[in-house]
Amino acid sequence: MFLDQLSNGLALGSIYALTAIGFTMVYGIIRLINFVHGDIYMMGAFFALTALTVLGLPIVVSFIIGMIGSVVVGLMIAKFAYKPVFEAPRINLFLCAIGAAIFLENYAMLVWGPQTQSFPDIIQNQSYNFLGLKFTTLQLIILGTAVVLMVILTYIVKYTKMGRAMRCTSQDVDAAKLMGINTNHVIYFTFAIGSSLGAAAGILVGMYYKAVYPMMGFTSGLKAFVAAVIGGIGSIPGAMIGGIIMGIAETLGAAYISSGYRDAIAFIILIFILLVRPSGILGNSAKEKV
């Protein structure tokens, strides 16, 4: 029973982790709590589903179309919703993010309808046993994708020229500009990567639960936010850890305390961690310039 619930928790946790990675990266660079992330995730799932069912394309192509579509949406939001208020106080940017999120949800309802759509069975789901933990193929793919994306992103941010530019921009936009960094470029690049990560998460989750609907990004966005904060917002490995902790806590809470309180449990953990470590598990408050 315990090991079964642990596998359930790991599976759910890797989904949270996958969603939280893109979320935390955008925060790390632009210091924006990107509430559109959940809806980009939803758009990605819908784009891929449309490519798959309406256009009849194979899954890999649909997956790429979903990611490209989301990148376009993400860049448009960055251009039309964020850029005009970028110099204004952060709260304006934040409100624009919420507005853009509401817009995307309603746009999806208009185009695809409010009903839940089913994602066709594509991957042969097999069960594996590992030290008493049970996994299915799709769960492994999700966990694997989360780990691979985490490694790639950490590499990009830490070891490439673009990554250095991103870190500079995150520390001080004006100084970065003076040093000859094209900060606009960096910001759009960040949003493009963040959106493609969101889309990848959305498509995989859609495939896993076989359900895609316009409001799917709302709670996921919130949970990703919590996971990112638990892990230390801005820290990419932190998002991974935060996601897994949340997934396991929620599942074990539902199993051993009460299934009615599973969401409450996730938020209680958030409050607890913020009390003990205000900057999250892997967060480092010293780095931040005030």
Added chain:
Amino acid sequence: MKKIMWLLVIVMVISLLAGCSSNTATGGGGAEEIYIASANPMTGDSAQFGDMKVKAIQLALDEVNEAGGINGAKVSLLVGDDTGNPKEAPNVAQRFADDKKVLAVIGHWNSSCTLAARGIYNDAGMPVITDSVNKDITDGSTPYLYRISLTDTTQAEYLAEYAYEVMGKRKVGIMYTSNDFGAGITADFSRVFEEKGGVVVATETYHEGQSIDFTPQLTKLRNEDPDLMFIAGYYVETALIAQQAQSVGLDVPMLGTDGISSEELIRLGGTAVEGILFTGFFHPQVKYPGTEEFVTSFREKYNREPDTYAALAYDSAKIILKAIEEKGATREGIKSYLSEVKDFPGVAGPISFDDKNDVTRGIIILEVKNLEIVPAEVQP
């Protein structure tokens, strides 16, 4: 910038005016036209149910109008949208209640909407026929409101009896959605099932729309080793629960409520919902006088299969039209007809209302077989 603002203001004012005029444009038509109204969700999560109901009501009206109307007067339908939201339902109700030409209302689909709106209708003396299931709707405080579907209590009692007597199950595990509908039906089901001698081994809950991962609850249920899983929820979650039950290895028969009586269940759940049993009030293969004609003309007109809600809405419209024919085109007349009608021949079975304004009818048990909804082999 200023110009654009003015333009926006003008557009808004025009749209407001247009909204008003559509309400009053045809007022004062007198005896030539008769109006009844539909107040159901046309947008939002329950939109498809409202859509089916309006289609069915329109079909009933078209049939009457093609036959020359009621004493020469044509009948028209006004469609309101409560969006499935109890905050919006009173607005819709108030609009119809104030509109003197509206003689009767068919609706609200969601129980919480009906509960929110029923007082307004009752104060205006507006006869209403609803298909919401919450038992508090007919608590005697709103004599103008009639219910054409069974209450959740009656349904739960039928289901518990079916599970114990017909299916021969003794150990049930329950998954329910934590709202009035799910909690109410779970309490009544457990009570009757335990009175009969069965055991409820586990009761687990979930919040609709907040999580689509049910594996912790299902793993818990599996460990209690039930021989039946009763799911008191709607079709989206039920489809997901059925799929995830398979993946955690909970392989027992499933029993559901009328909340999953929809073709969408099969579209979402696929083979995982094969064999699931649930309540229905109508099925094209369960024939009463008029059922076949209704199903044929519905298919012809809309190219779709009518579902339970369509059939009940069609019967509601028919009974109101009959009332207008018998007692004249007034709200009071319709109400007095509804209070005395006996065995009105409906396509989902004969309709009479008891002293609490609840319909007296049985249930049908439906089953998903070869990815189609058919009546189950053994009926209660």
